Amino acid sequence: MNILALAGSLRKASFNKSLLRAAQDLSGDEMDIEIIDLADIPLFNADLESDKDPDAVANFKDAIRNADGVLIASPEYNHGMTGVTKNAIDWASRPPKDAPLAGKPVGILGASPGVTGTARSQDQLRQCLKSINAHCMSLPEFLLFRAREKFDEKGTLTDETSAKHLQKYLNAFAGWVKKFS
Template identity: 35%
Template structure:
């Protein structure tokens, strides 16, 4: 059985540390597991007037990819001690129309990692996002969280993970999360 995990980056920046972290995680997927990287590019700012005209195609496409996946892995930056607006906006769109969040994320095995140039990792962003996913009823993997500090030293200019300690932590995280997902899929 092949497991498919959607890795959703909460950043839009081309050189995003979180996208790089998810890309590195995808490269560590064990045999029989695919980790497919997705971003929130193309999703407009949430506006009820836009929603009344129909859910944007970028939202529908991402929603169907998440729905078809066995699990979701989110890479979140931390802005102003909380969830970045682009990630919260994407989650708001994915939860529309009302009730869709519970349908999409309810029971979905979900993991969380994050990287930041600062010294405190993404602890406050990760704590804040738990509240959102609790509302959705996600099956959140609480045995592991990875918060990468000083990301500018962990990745090179090409976005490659160059820190052996973080590489080991990420490998342990990926294997633990995959194990969690496999138990839920059995």
């Protein structure tokens, strides 16, 4: 199955990007995870979509349409999802009658250096995806707290317990995606 993964952080050394790379490494033969870079996605502006979508947006929406499922790893900023995450979702919710994210199985995960591991951002993200009728997996959840202690300086997930949890999460997500295929 083809999974599109996006990180709601543009930072080079982002823990959330590293988390998605760890997911790529841990995903078994049945799952192929492609990570899309959101750096070229402009801020949503309805004027920009009135003619045709900007190229980066069109590519992003096609990638979602072609994927069997979507993984979103968003950092938490000020107790919510990042603007990068929300902006990507807003684009992917258009047009409302044929939204690329509508009906897609979605898995939410996140990493933060603090102790709450993106819990609040994940809740907000779930609520937001409900409005597009994306099918968010409720359980298991994956929250990586104290991220600084769990990755090495190259961004490799070195914490074995977290890697095991991530593996279990991915197995569950594969099952979730199958339900909608």
